[in-house]
Amino acid sequence: MAMFSRFKKPGEDGPARPSPMAKVTQAVNAPLAPVSPAAAPKARVQPVAPPKPTAQAVAQDKERKRRDRLGDIKLELHKRLLDNLNLAAIESAPEASLRAEIAAIVGEALDEMSIVLNKEDRSTVNQELYDEVMGLGPLEPLLKDDSVNDILVNGPHRIFVERNGKLELTEITFKDERHLLRIIDKIVSAVGRRVDESNPYVDARLADGSRFNAMVPPVAVDGSLVSIRKFKKEKLGIPDLVRFGAFTEEMGAYLQAAVATRLNIIVSGGTGSGKTTTLNALSSFIDNSERILTIEDTAELQLQQVHVGRMESRPANVEGKGAVTQRDCLRNALRMRPDRIIVGETRGEEVIDMLQAMNTGHDGSMTTIHANSARDGVSRLENMVAMAGIEMPIKAVRSQIAAAVNLIVQASRLQDGSRRMVSITEITGMEGDVISMQEIFRYERLGMEPSGKIIGRFNATGVRSHYSDRFKQWGYNLPAEIFDAIP
Ligand SMILES: Nc1ncnc2c1ncn2[C@@H]1O[C@H](COP(=O)(O)OP(=O)(O)OP(=O)(O)O)[C@@H](O)[C@H]1O
Numbered sequence: 001m002a003m004f005s006r007f008k009k010p011g012e013d014g015p016a017r018p019s020p021m022a023k024v025t026q027a028v029n030a031p032l033a034p035v036s037p038a039a040a041p042k043a044r045v046q047p048v049a050p051p052k053p054t055a056q057a058v059a060q061d062k063e064r065k066r067r068d069r070l071g072d073i074k075l076e077l078h079k080r081l082l083d084n085l086n087l088a089a090i091e092s093a094p095e096a097s098l099r100a101e102i103a104a105i106v107g108e109a110l111d112e113m114s115i116v117l118n119k120e121d122r123s124t125v126n127q128e129l130y131d132e133v134m135g136l137g138p139l140e141p142l143l144k145d146d147s148v149n150d151i152l153v154n155g156p157h158r159i160f161v162e163r164n165g166k167l168e169l170t171e172i173t174f175k176d177e178r179h180l181l182r183i184i185d186k187i188v189s190a191v192g193r194r195v196d197e198s199n200p201y202v203d204a205r206l207a208d209g210s211r212f213n214a215m216v217p218p219v220a221v222d223g224s225l226v227s228i229r230k231f232k233k234e235k236l237g238i239p240d241l242v243r244f245g246a247f248t249e250e251m252g253a254y255l256q257a258a259v260a261t262r263l264n265i266i267v268s269g270g271t272g273s274g275k276t277t278t279l280n281a282l283s284s285f286i287d288n289s290e291r292i293l294t295i296e297d298t299a300e301l302q303l304q305q306v307h308v309g310r311m312e313s314r315p316a317n318v319e320g321k322g323a324v325t326q327r328d329c330l331r332n333a334l335r336m337r338p339d340r341i342i343v344g345e346t347r348g349e350e351v352i353d354m355l356q357a358m359n360t361g362h363d364g365s366m367t368t369i370h371a372n373s374a375r376d377g378v379s380r381l382e383n384m385v386a387m388a389g390i391e392m393p394i395k396a397v398r399s400q401i402a403a404a405v406n407l408i409v410q411a412s413r414l415q416d417g418s419r420r421m422v423s424i425t426e427i428t429g430m431e432g433d434v435i436s437m438q439e440i441f442r443y444e445r446l447g448m449e450p451s452g453k454i455i456g457r458f459n460a461t462g463v464r465s466h467y468s469d470r471f472k473q474w475g476y477n478l479p480a481e482i483f484d485a486i487p
């Protein structure tokens with residue numbers, strides 16, 4: 001083969017042996033490639049008396065056939081590529097030469113299989129093969145697509161994405177479970193972890209910062225499960241969230257006062273409801289002069305301040321050693337003279353240290369929890385304290401919580417996919433054994449459009465903020481009207 005052989009396996013310069021796939025590929029390509037039409041598979045033969053297809057249906061059918069054909073060709077080319085490329089040398093290869101090498105191998109293989117592709121198809125195939133060798137294969141275009149928030153793989157043939165808060169099934173698939181496993185393995189081994197029958201699930205961070213979780217068979221029953229939360233370089237800020245209708249300008253002004261005057265804030269919400277996004281946006285109200293320490297399981301927060309120390313917890317390695325928990329980080333953080341501590345998500349024993357930090361001079365600390373309402377959030381905190389093995393009467397636990405937490409902001413993803421701050425609730429103290437709270441703002445649902453879009457509005461509850469005086473003392477004079485309820 002006449003190509004620069006740096007990335008080629010040594011000693012394989014002879015003509016590539018025709019693989020058994022070549023035949024199949026040609027047969028599948030019958031309608032387009034120079035092979036007898038009789039070889040076309042039955043499924044592609046038109047029914048005897050088809051209803052007159054519309055122009056659109058014909059175009060769709062053509063497109064589908066084109067995709068099927070490309071898919072088959074790609075499979076074969078991919079096999080040949082893996083046979084021919086020296087995978088060890090690829091690691092350090094410059095992108096341009098690798099692309100040229102792939103294009104050359106592809107060109108040669110296509111000639112050999114007597115397949116002619118137009119320029120566009122050929123460049124698609126080259127790109128996909130490049131992604132396969134260098135990137136995450138079929139996932140690569142989804143990772144590059146900025147409109148995709150989450151990628152969810154349910155076994156090799158079902159890949160869903162979340163766009164605008166809604167899940168969609170894509171047409172992208174892996175070839176089979178082995179192909180999917182190979183990509184998972186690639187991601188996981190890049191971060192020095194392993195996933196197999198004895199370690200069937202793993203968390204990792206992709207090179208671009210995206211959060212990655214995989215679970216493999218047999219624990220995953222119908223093929224490996226992969227969840228990716230895409231990392232957004234441009235985080236949504238307060239103005240974006242107001243523009244998207246996540247909350248109003250008035251609520252924004254209130255939140256600014258709350259953050260700037262160092263209230264301790266918990267962002268509560270369900271999976272993917274926008275907790276981390278909200279936390280990140282709220283952090284923009286922190287003064288540039290403050291020293292902020294962030295603690296996360298997967299570093300997602302992107303604070304704009306100058307003085308930020310970021311920590312990421314770490315699971316145990318393959319030998320079961322070296323784990324550093326969020327709690328470890330938090331305890332250490334307290335010795336690092338922070339003005340504020342931000343914990344990405346409180347989900348376990350670190351709750352004790354978080355509450356203590358909030359109670360002992362690290363005002364203005366923030367975290368998120370997984371809960372469906374402010375009240376539910378408080379119960380979650382109580383449960384976490386109990387689970388951490390702290391023997392304390394419930395009343396004592398509650399007064400700790402009431403003293404530590406000032407504000408609970410509830411994030412929610414509504415049925416129509418929109419993400420909204422459905423409630424802002426202040427914790428005002430204890431009444432007997434019960435933590436007292438007052439809601440200041442809420443999202444009121446008024447109905448639903450035929451399209452399924454939810455109609456609603458944000459409203460104040462008419463309750464005056466418990467922290468009004470504090471806001472004033474710190475120079476935040478919020479207009480009284482923002483607390484007035486619209487009838
Ligand atoms: N108000 C919003 N409008 C549009 N998109 C949003 C909004 N809030 C968050 N998103 C997007 O939704 C996705 C999920 O948000 P985020 O990561 O903040 O959720 P989360 O509640 O922290 O999720 P998890 O429970 O998985 O940690 C992100 O891609 C984010 O960019």
Ligand SMILES: [Mg+2]
Nearest residue numbers: 275276277345
């Ligand atoms: Mg999150």
